[in-house]
Amino acid sequence: MKTQIKRMQVGEGRISGAISILLGALSIAALLCFKFPEQFTTPEFREVYTAEIVENLMFGGIIATFLFGLVSLLFNKNKRNATIGICLGVLTILLGGFKVEGRAVEEVRWSIGLDWLILDLLLMVLLFVPIELAFPKNKLQSKFHEEWRTDLIYFGISHLAIQLFGVLTKKPAVAFFGWMNLENVHQWVSELPFVVELFLALFISDFFQYWAHRFFHSHHYLWRFHSIHHSTQNMDWLAGSRTHFIDIFFTRSITYIPLYILGFSTLTFNVYILFIAIHAVLIHANTRVNFGFLKYIITTPQYHHWHHCEEPEYYGNNFAIVFPFIDKIFGTYYLPGNKWPKGTGLIDASFPKGFVKQLVYPFTKNPFKNDLLPEERSKR
Ligand SMILES: [Zn+2]
Numbered sequence: 010m011k012t013q014i015k016r017m018q019v020g021e022g023r024i025s026g027a028i029s030i031l032l033g034a035l036s037i038a039a040l041l042c043f044k045f046p047e048q049f050t051t052p053e054f055r056e057v058y059t060a061e062i063v064e065n066l067m068f069g070g071i072i073a074t075f076l077f078g079l080v081s082l083l084f085n086k087n088k089r090n091a092t093i094g095i096c097l098g099v100l101t102i103l104l105g106g107f108k109v110e111g112r113a114v115e116e117v118r119w120s121i122g123l124d125w126l127i128l129d130l131l132l133m134v135l136l137f138v139p140i141e142l143a144f145p146k147n148k149l150q151s152k153f154h155e156e157w158r159t160d161l162i163y164f165g166i167s168h169l170a171i172q173l174f175g176v177l178t179k180k181p182a183v184a185f186f187g188w189m190n191l192e193n194v195h196q197w198v199s200e201l202p203f204v205v206e207l208f209l210a211l212f213i214s215d216f217f218q219y220w221a222h223r224f225f226h227s228h229h230y231l232w233r234f235h236s237i238h239h240s241t242q243n244m245d246w247l248a249g250s251r252t253h254f255i256d257i258f259f260t261r262s263i264t265y266i267p268l269y270i271l272g273f274s275t276l277t278f279n280v281y282i283l284f285i286a287i288h289a290v291l292i293h294a295n296t297r298v299n300f301g302f303l304k305y306i307i308t309t310p311q312y313h314h315w316h317h318c319e320e321p322e323y324y325g326n327n328f329a330i331v332f333p334f335i336d337k338i339f340g341t342y343y344l345p346g347n348k349w350p351k352g353t354g355l356i357d358a359s360f361p362k363g364f365v366k367q368l369v370y371p372f373t374k375n376p377f378k379n380d381l382l383p384e385e386r387s388k389r
């Protein structure tokens with residue numbers, strides 16, 4: 010039985026306290042990026058923003074740290090979080106937070122994606138915290154449930170190691186298909202209208218991901234790794250990050266193969282990445298927003314929550330990440346009206362808690378203490 014932690018409500022000063030700490034911590038991290046851009050920012054991501062944008066963001070972030078801290082001081086009897094947030098804000102200023110300037114960056118071989126972590130975390134908080142507050146699916150679930158720290162570590166590591174994952178993801182595609190002359194294919198793709206190109210990128214990668222995902226469910230040894238992703242009982246915008254690196258590496262590598270072969274334009278590729286980054290978070294979010302008729306065209310939280318359903322009779326459905334029609338074609342589609350699963354997680358598995366233990370565990374042990382019946386297994 011999981012312990013229920015009291016959900017934060019607007020007006021208590023607890024949300025503002027948490028936001029003040031988050032922004033204070035992100036401001037300190039941003040300071041590192043400004044001071045040591047070679048080590049803490051990624052060349053690909055630096056193309057996306059300008060020095061002026063990040064300088065303004067830094068300024069706004071520090072001011073907002075204090076404002077949210079003050080709101081929390083006023084409304085919350087417990088002053089701890091507000092004090093921590095304000096102290097982080099003061100520390101950022103003392104270390105030069107108001108005087109930061111973007112500068113030319115020397116090329117280095119390896120860097121940590123701290124800039125990607127800060128900006129993506131900020132974007133996700135801005136998008137999903139209000140949605141989960143205003144339109145929650147599970148009204149009792151707190152953002153600060155028992156495993157939120159573990160999920161945040163998954164989020165952090167996968168972002169910080171973005172360059173390493175990028176290099177590894179591309180290797181299989183280049184090794185197997187690098188010898189082919191793909192110029193004609195690339196030429197053909199580049200002449201397609203942008204919308205068609207984007208749809209093609211989303212569809213072809215989702216088609217490959219569908220089979221990779223299904224393979225992870227049906228192969229016993231691989232299921233050990235993918236089941237980590239299914240182990241969360243508290244679905245929310247951070248929960249989808251809980252993915253083992255073996256799962257990330259294989260799935261992304263396979264998904265990258267058609268993108269590599271077809272050679273999409275930089276614009277299409279960047280829009281594709283942005284869409285996937287937001288959409289993957291959305292489908293795990295704790296929100297009842299269901300997008301009307303769009304839910305038949307594109308996957309929604311309801312659709313993917315059914316994939317995470319804890320009742321074995323519904324296992325083995327909704328493998329597609331973007332387009333439900335792929336599940337329809339292959340007989341794995343399940344979307345019963347406006348019904349949602351009772352619970353999510355794995356009732357038949359026991360995973361150790363924490364990132365490091367979960368990292369090692371699937372290599373050595375099977376998390377399933379009671380083996381499922383063969384017919385239930387084959388459904389995964
Ligand atoms: Zn799955």
Ligand SMILES: [Zn+2]
Nearest residue numbers: 238249293313
């Ligand atoms: Zn998922």
